[in-house]
Amino acid sequence: MAEERPEWWKTDFGPPHYELMLPEVLKKNYGKWAYHEVVKCGVIKRVAESGDTIYVVRFGTPRLLSIYTIKELCDIADKYTGGYLRWTSRHNVEFILTDESKIDDLIKEVQERTGFPCGGTWDAPTGKYALSNIIHTQGWIHCHTPAIDASGIVKAVMDELYEYFVEMKLPAMCRISLACCGNMCGAVHASDISIVGIHRAPPLVDDDAVRRTCELPSTAAACPNAAIRIKAKEKTVEVDGEKCMYCGNCYTMCPGMPLFDPENDGAAILCAGKVSDARHRPELSKVVVPWVPNEPPRWPTLVSYVKKIFLAWAENARKHERMAEFVERIGWERFFDLAGIEFTEHLIDDFRIVPFMYDSYRVGTQFRW
Amino acid sequence: MSETPLLDQIPDGPWPSFVKEIRKTAEIQDKLVAEGKEIKMPGSARGLLKQLERSYKDKRTHWKHGGIVAVVGYGGGVIGRYSDLEDEIPEVHHFHTIRVNMPAGWFYTTKALRQLCDAWEKWGSGITNFHGSTGDIILLGTRSEYLQPMFEEMMRMDPPFDIGGSGSDLRTPSACMGPAMCEFACYDTLDLCYELTMEFQNELHRPMWPYKFKFKCSGCPNDCVAAKARSDFAIIGTWKDEIQIDQEAVREYAKWMDIENEVVKLCPTGAIKWDGKELTIDNKNCVRCMHCINKMPKALKPGKERGATILIGGKAPFVEGAILGWVAVPFIEIKKPYTEIKEMAERLWEWWDDVGKFRERVGELIWRRGMREFLRVIGKDVDVRMIRYPRTNPFMFFEKHELRPSKYLEELDKKGVKIRSFTYGEEEE
Numbered sequence: 001m002a003e004e005r006p007e008w009w010k011t012d013f014g015p016p017h018y019e020l021m022l023p024e025v026l027k028k029n030y031g032k033w034a035y036h037e038v039v040k041c042g043v044i045k046r047v048a049e050s051g052d053t054i055y056v057v058r059f060g061t062p063r064l065l066s067i068y069t070i071k072e073l074c075d076i077a078d079k080y081t082g083g084y085l086r087w088t089s090r091h092n093v094e095f096i097l098t099d100e101s102k103i104d105d106l107i108k109e110v111q112e113r114t115g116f117p118c119g120g121t122w123d124a125p126t127g128k129y130a131l132s133n134i135i136h137t138q139g140w141i142h143c144h145t146p147a148i149d150a151s152g153i154v155k156a157v158m159d160e161l162y163e164y165f166v167e168m169k170l171p172a173m174c175r176i177s178l179a180c181c182g183n184m185c186g187a188v189h190a191s192d193i194s195i196v197g198i199h200r201a202p203p204l205v206d207d208d209a210v211r212r213t214c215e216l217p218s219t220a221a222a223c224p225n226a227a228i229r230i231k232a233k234e235k236t237v238e239v240d241g242e243k244c245m246y247c248g249n250c251y252t253m254c255p256g257m258p259l260f261d262p263e264n265d266g267a268a269i270l271c272a273g274k275v276s277d278a279r280h281r282p283e284l285s286k287v288v289v290p291w292v293p294n295e296p297p298r299w300p301t302l303v304s305y306v307k308k309i310f311l312a313w314a315e316n317a318r319k320h321e322r323m324a325e326f327v328e329r330i331g332w333e334r335f336f337d338l339a340g341i342e343f344t345e346h347l348i349d350d351f352r353i354v355p356f357m358y359d360s361y362r363v364g365t366q367f368r369w
Numbered sequence: 370m371s372e373t374p375l376l377d378q379i380p381d382g383p384w385p386s387f388v389k390e391i392r393k394t395a396e397i398q399d400k401l402v403a404e405g406k407e408i409k410m411p412g413s414a415r416g417l418l419k420q421l422e423r424s425y426k427d428k429r430t431h432w433k434h435g436g437i438v439a440v441v442g443y444g445g446g447v448i449g450r451y452s453d454l455e456d457e458i459p460e461v462h463h464f465h466t467i468r469v470n471m472p473a474g475w476f477y478t479t480k481a482l483r484q485l486c487d488a489w490e491k492w493g494s495g496i497t498n499f500h501g502s503t504g505d506i507i508l509l510g511t512r513s514e515y516l517q518p519m520f521e522e523m524m525r526m527d528p529p530f531d532i533g534g535s536g537s538d539l540r541t542p543s544a545c546m547g548p549a550m551c552e553f554a555c556y557d558t559l560d561l562c563y564e565l566t567m568e569f570q571n572e573l574h575r576p577m578w579p580y581k582f583k584f585k586c587s588g589c590p591n592d593c594v595a596a597k598a599r600s601d602f603a604i605i606g607t608w609k610d611e612i613q614i615d616q617e618a619v620r621e622y623a624k625w626m627d628i629e630n631e632v633v634k635l636c637p638t639g640a641i642k643w644d645g646k647e648l649t650i651d652n653k654n655c656v657r658c659m660h661c662i663n664k665m666p667k668a669l670k671p672g673k674e675r676g677a678t679i680l681i682g683g684k685a686p687f688v689e690g691a692i693l694g695w696v697a698v699p700f701i702e703i704k705k706p707y708t709e710i711k712e713m714a715e716r717l718w719e720w721w722d723d724v725g726k727f728r729e730r731v732g733e734l735i736w737r738r739g740m741r742e743f744l745r746v747i748g749k750d751v752d753v754r755m756i757r758y759p760r761t762n763p764f765m766f767f768e769k770h771e772l773r774p775s776k777y778l779e780e781l782d783k784k785g786v787k788i789r790s791f792t793y794g795e796e797e798e
Contacts, residue, residue: 008525011442012570014470016528018559021476022549031548031557035666046550056550064387064509066394066414067486067495074479074486085482087475087499089545089594096550116385124663125622127631137502140424141387141417142450142466142509144432149424151387152379159382184685185502190598190693213434218727224688249687253728255434262428275598275693277590278660279637282597282693296425297375320635320660351690 023084025052025098041130041168042118043103055097056086057106059116060133060158060165063091064141064151072113080106090133090175092120119166127319128168131161136178137185139197145248146180147197147265148294154178156298157195157306164314171317172325174310175274182247190273192323193309194285195302200264202227202244203257207236210256219254224351245351266293267302271309272324280325288339290346305341312339333369373418375425391418394495401490409515413494416460417510420452438465438513440520444575446532447516463512464494467519468505468533470566470573473544473559475500484526492519503583504543504594505533531570538576542566544586545593552666553659554588555606555675556703562586564707569714578718579725579734583683589671590659596683596694601731602714603680603694604703608672611652612661618668619648632661676702679710681743682732692732697747699754713747720746741766742791 019027029048036046044056077085077095080102086094093116095106107118122129134157137143139150157176164170177188180197188194210219219237220228227243228250236256250257269292273285288309292302316338317326327335336343371377380386395414402411420431435449448466455462469485485506489495494510501507511519523530533541542565545551547558565584566573572582585596588606596603622628628648633641640654641661648668650661662669679701680694701709717731720743725734735743744751769790772778781788 009521010524010529012531012574013524013529014531014567014570015563016472016481016530018473018476018549018563020528021472021474021478021481026476026549031554033548033550033552035552037666046552054550060385061499062385062387062390063498063500064390065497065499066390066397067489067497068393068397069390070482070486070497070499074482077479083479085477085479086546087477089475089504089543091499093499114385115389117383124660125626125665135502138498140421140430140432142432142464144430144434144450146430152425155379155382155384155386158384162383165384179685182686184687184691187502187595187599187683187685189685189691190595221727222688247687249728252687260429265429273598275592275595277592277656277658278663279635279658282592284691284693294428296428297378298381319631 021084023082023096025054026096028052037125038121038123038128038168039103041166042107042121044121053098053100055100055103057095057097057103057110057118058088058092058120059094059110059114059118060120061091061093061116062151062155063133063136069114073110076106076109076113079109088133090120090135092133117162117166121168122173123168124320127171129170129173130166130168131164131170131174131176133165134158134176134178135186135188137180139180143180143185145183145252147199147248147260148180148195148267149296150178150180152297153195153267153299153302156303160303160307161310170314172320172322173276174313174323176306176310182249183252189270189284190275190282191285192271192274192313193306194270194273195306196268196270198266198268198291199246199248199259199261200266200291201259201261202239202241202246203248203251203259205237205239206256206258207234208256210236210254212256214254214256219250219257222250222253224249262294266291269302269305269309272327274322274324279320280322280328283324287347288336289341290344308339308341373422376418376422388418388421391421391496398490398495407491408495409492410460410494410511412460413464413510414496416458417464417494417496419458420454420461423454423457432464435465438516440517440532442574443532444577445535445538446574448535449513450510461510464510465513465516467493467508467511467516468501468503468535468541469508469523470531470533470541471500471504471506471543473542473562473566474546474549475504476546476549481526481528481530485523485530488519488522488526492522503534503540505541506530532574534573534581536576537578537580538574538582539569539572540581540583541573542584542586543594545588547586547588551588553591553606553662553671555608555671556588556604556677558586558588558604558606560705561604561703561707561710564705565711565714568707568711572718577722579721580728580730582718582721582731584714590657591663597680598683598691598693599685600683600694601681602717603683604677604710605680606671606675606703607657607678607700608675609700610672610674612650612655612672613670614648614650615668616647619643619665620646622665622668626664632664635660676700679713682730682735684730684732688728688730689733689736692730694732696752696755697743698749699752713749716746716748717743739766745791 179186269289270285438449498507544558544562583600585600679698681697683694
């Protein structure tokens with residue numbers, strides 16, 4: 001029976017219409033932009049067919065924001081942009097200015113009040129690229145399945161690569177991303193460099209929790225390797241430890257399948273994926289470091305691997321050549337040499353899915369020595 | 370001694386610190402509470418720091434599996450989260466997430482943001498994510514009893530904010546900035562995103578499928594929202610006719626740009642020629658990769674016959690492995706009210722509901738059942754643009770109507786051997 005609802009009550013009303021959120025200059029020139037150019041790192045000039053010009057000023061944020069920081073950003077936006085703000089798909093915040101003379105004051109004020117750096121842009125015409133922000137997931141801040149933290153690793157990596165965010169000195173676009181487990185809320189599987197949390201030991205079945213909270217068939221069906229067997233009499237399941245590859249999908253289905261081992265959880269590092277179609281078609285990222293341990297608060301081993309991979313590319317790639325294109329040109333043999341990382345047996349695919357396995361094996365005798 | 374010696378090492382370095390954000394929230398809220406302000410979750414930001422410090426020490430999460438929490442009438446959009454350190458840190462015992470459906474393209478007025486911040490100061494931790502991985506505004510941390518009052522405040526905001534998707538439902542659709550700021554947009558990404566979101570409010574708010582489903586709208590093949598990798602149904606702007614060239618503007622670029630090496634030689638199909646005066650493009654061979662347009666935005670523009678390519682199946686690794694979306698519809702016009710796209714999605718969902726396995730994304734379902742069946746479901750014809758190369762094995766299925774009548778078939782029929790025959794929807798007997 002429906003309760004009496006107040007007159008303001010509503011449901012399924014959806015997000016605010018985007019037009020309500022656009023400054024006048026964007027409404028006026030909607031769909032009628034002529035071109036853009038990057039004035040300096042972090043500042044994009046966009047010119048409309050009408051001649052109207054805007055300056056989009058971009059700042060990196062830590063993704064996790066205090067409401068008090070957002071309010072400060074709002075104060076600044078009220079002062080400089082007439083009360084409008086935008087976020088990018090990579091956790092950067094943007095201010096849309098119409099007055100070029102205000103750019104420097106805006107940058108100064110954002111940096112003084114929030115500490116957020118201006119940068120993260122790319123300028124294809126001149127072939128100068130900055131590193132954009134790392135997209136990432138919750139990690140230990142708020143997730144129940146992570147094998148690694150997210151924000152802490154991102155902070156450690158970006159501290160190390162900071163100069164590349166605030167200056168456009170890379171040969172091409174580089175997208176770094178992080179997901180704290182294989183569920184991969186960040187869907188980081190097509191990035192130039194990605195960091196993925198992995199477990200390395202099978203679930204330790206909590207029979208009591210399985211009985212209380214899980215549906216047995218769906219728990220068993222959650223396993224891509226058929227490693228979970230239902231023990232119907234005991235109303236629980238058992239795991240074949242030799243078949244399990246620790247993806248954790250069963251744990252997302254059933255709280256009775258925890259697989260946290262602080263000593264053995266850690267991160268795999270992948271690279272050479274992309275989603276843009278520019279030049280080279282989109283590609284999945286490939287695992288190049290099978291595991292690094294969790295080393296909070298600064299993850300030195302992980303950061304050093306990311307930096308090695310990043311520099312191997314940044315110092316040797318040609319203009320406009322992204323990681324995937326770079327590796328295709330030089331070959332994986334050279335890549336492992338240049339990055340100074342070891343190729344191990346873990347890096348040859350043996351997950352059971354045939355299309356993936358076969359597609360990645362090299363047919364023919366063409367390779368480099 | 371500090372309560373958080375490990376986290377204290379985080380603010381080191383020039384990149385903005387999330388720990389500083391949490392600490393700032395805690396400090397301001399302590400002060401506000403002392404001044405008598407109504408804050409329902411006092412101390413929760415400090416509690417979060419304590420719990421995170423424990424995770425940094427123990428090298429593992431201290432969040433438990435969420436129970437079922439929701440707001441009235443909705444099945445998704447709120448994620449239950451409980452601490453396993455409830456006795457030690459009661460301030461974060463309940464720390465549920467609310468996903469708030471962001472406006473398309475992540476454009477905001479400060480007025481709208483301030484209203485959300487004020488409500489979240491009162492009913493939650495004061496901590497947010499701008500934005501979550503799917504694109505929602507994430508409000509991080511409140512108790513079960515404050516979910517409903519928070520949502521009721523959201524209903525009464527000007528403009529009101531609704532809740533986003535979670536679980537096995539339509540996840541909050543997202544879009545690049547599109548025509549609002551970008552000259553490359555081949556269709557109105559913001560409007561399509563908004564209209565899909567509004568059309569499918571029921572699917573967004575009430576999980577009813579085998580697993581999640583994502584739409585993402587990118588205005589051109591640069592794909593700034595990574596739709597190809599991150600959505601089951603990626604709508605990527607493209608064009609069919611000729612790239613528009615302003616030769617005068619090309620010559621301007623030529624004054625300082627090495628067009629031969631940076632444009633001509635990097636064209637993946639060798640479709641561009643530059644003789645020092647004129648740039649010519651063999652549009653029949655252009656694969657619309659965007660490189661030359663990215664290089665010379667003042668001189669080159671996408672063609673005039675614009676629309677989108679739909680890629681299907683993109684997803685993260687669970688369960689069968691990561692998938693990049695592949696071509697399902699090479700070209701489709703994107704015209705309001707977007708009926709064709711909406712109907713295609715509905716047919717796809719119905720099929721998935723019928724034959725999909727639990728936790729099987731549509732990409733995996735198509736792998737299992739085949740493109741042939743999928744194309745019949747969405748009512749589209751096969752096209753060579755869907756593949757990189759034809760199959761390399763001869764183990765093809767043939768259907769009854771494709772075979773010639775024969776004595777042999779009659780014998781099979783007598784023995785009760787069934788020949789494959791696939792029909793879907795109204796064609797079904």
